[in-house]
Amino acid sequence: MIDGTAGVSGRRDADEALLDNPAALAEHDPGDMLRHTASAGAQVRESAALAAEANLAVLADDGRPRAVVIAGIGTAGRTGDVLATVAGPRCPVPIIGHRSAGVPGWVGAADVVIAVSASGRSPEALGAAEAAHRRGARLVAVGAPDSQLQSVAERARAPFIPVPRRAPARASLWALTVPVLLAARSLGLVKVNEADLAETAARLDADADRCRSAAESFVNPAKSLALGLAGSIPIVWGSSPLATVAARRFGDTLSANARYPVVTGALGEAGRGRVGLLDGVFGGLAEGERDIFADPSDDDDGEGTRLRLVLLRDGGLNAEDDTDEPLAVEERRADAVQTLAERRGVRCDVVTAEGGSALERLASLIAVPDFASIYLALAHGLDPMAVPAITEMKELSNQ
Numbered sequence: 001m002i003d004g005t006a007g008v009s010g011r012r013d014a015d016e017a018l019l020d021n022p023a024a025l026a027e028h029d030p031g032d033m034l035r036h037t038a039s040a041g042a043q044v045r046e047s048a049a050l051a052a053e054a055n056l057a058v059l060a061d062d063g064r065p066r067a068v069v070i071a072g073i074g075t076a077g078r079t080g081d082v083l084a085t086v087a088g089p090r091c092p093v094p095i096i097g098h099r100s101a102g103v104p105g106w107v108g109a110a111d112v113v114i115a116v117s118a119s120g121r122s123p124e125a126l127g128a129a130e131a132a133h134r135r136g137a138r139l140v141a142v143g144a145p146d147s148q149l150q151s152v153a154e155r156a157r158a159p160f161i162p163v164p165r166r167a168p169a170r171a172s173l174w175a176l177t178v179p180v181l182l183a184a185r186s187l188g189l190v191k192v193n194e195a196d197l198a199e200t201a202a203r204l205d206a207d208a209d210r211c212r213s214a215a216e217s218f219v220n221p222a223k224s225l226a227l228g229l230a231g232s233i234p235i236v237w238g239s240s241p242l243a244t245v246a247a248r249r250f251g252d253t254l255s256a257n258a259r260y261p262v263v264t265g266a267l268g269e270a271g272r273g274r275v276g277l278l279d280g281v282f283g284g285l286a287e288g289e290r291d292i293f294a295d296p297s298d299d300d301d302g303e304g305t306r307l308r309l310v311l312l313r314d315g316g317l318n319a320e321d322d323t324d325e326p327l328a329v330e331e332r333r334a335d336a337v338q339t340l341a342e343r344r345g346v347r348c349d350v351v352t353a354e355g356g357s358a359l360e361r362l363a364s365l366i367a368v369p370d371f372a373s374i375y376l377a378l379a380h381g382l383d384p385m386a387v388p389a390i391t392e393m394k395e396l397s398n399q
């Protein structure tokens, strides 16, 4: 173990054996991130029940809004991306994520603002809720009970969904997402039904079981994904808009939990630009020099750093109409990038979506990578929960 300059302990080389030692895993995970992550299915059920108690029906009183703004930062902000992809390209109303304090200048009485904050105190969500109230926009707030956000919502007489706090916010993605979806359902913008929620929760439970710490690497998809990524620069591309939301989420968790630099995005866009990374110094050029018989652990000077591609494939449900790219195009592109990686010797992991609804498919692309980011942190001896750099950044910038 070595100490970084800020006193953070860890090891540069991943300790593979540690992943198959449940006692050591628990010891390196004092905040219980594995358990929080395994609660994803329970979060869906709990948040659905809490949202049912809030009076979301009032949102529909003034009819369909002109636009919906999802205001929040970090994981809270990601809920807006989830809503946009679940609503799909035929959603009649624009869904806009807003990640800085306040609301866009055009927001007014015709619009709905959903302010989201796990702690209920991010300046971004609070600023947005206050601005929405001032401008007469309909407001919904989602966040910790008895928080500043709840006070703002009460002052505005706006529905508030109290989501119990699980530190850190990134372990609450599902708890925060479900109320956002149900608020949008009250507005007639998404068709998420009770069966979709139940099946999504069941899928998250089943994936948590496959990824549990007692399941060894060779049968545990999250541990094997983590070990494949160890020591690499991950590139995570999504084959469809839905898969791209999952790719960006993996970027969040790989950075925050495992402290890995990561490139994420949509394969469609990457194919016109970033796919060139596969030819570069960390891609084909590094692989060309690789001695296939060498022990990978000899690479301790960082010179052998290589890309590792993670392809999240949707295989989709999209209706064949002019609002969506045809599924066949997405599939051909995903096959093509796998061939490209293979030709250059760049290793590639593929996670394929499963499930009948958009929400369940998204869950199936998020669950295993969420666990993988934690196992990767643990293999490096890093506490996946505590991120001193985020705290230090907040202190230095006085936020």
Ligand SMILES: O=P(O)(O)OC[C@H]1O[C@@H](O)[C@@H](O)[C@@H](O)[C@@H]1O
Pocket (backbone or CB within 6 Å): 072, 073, 074, 075, 076, 116, 117, 118, 119, 120, 121, 122, 125, 168, 169, 170, 390
């Ligand atoms: O959801 P809230 O509490 O507003 O936090 C929003 C974001 O704040 C940042 O400082 C980090 O902690 C993120 O992990 C978090 O998602």
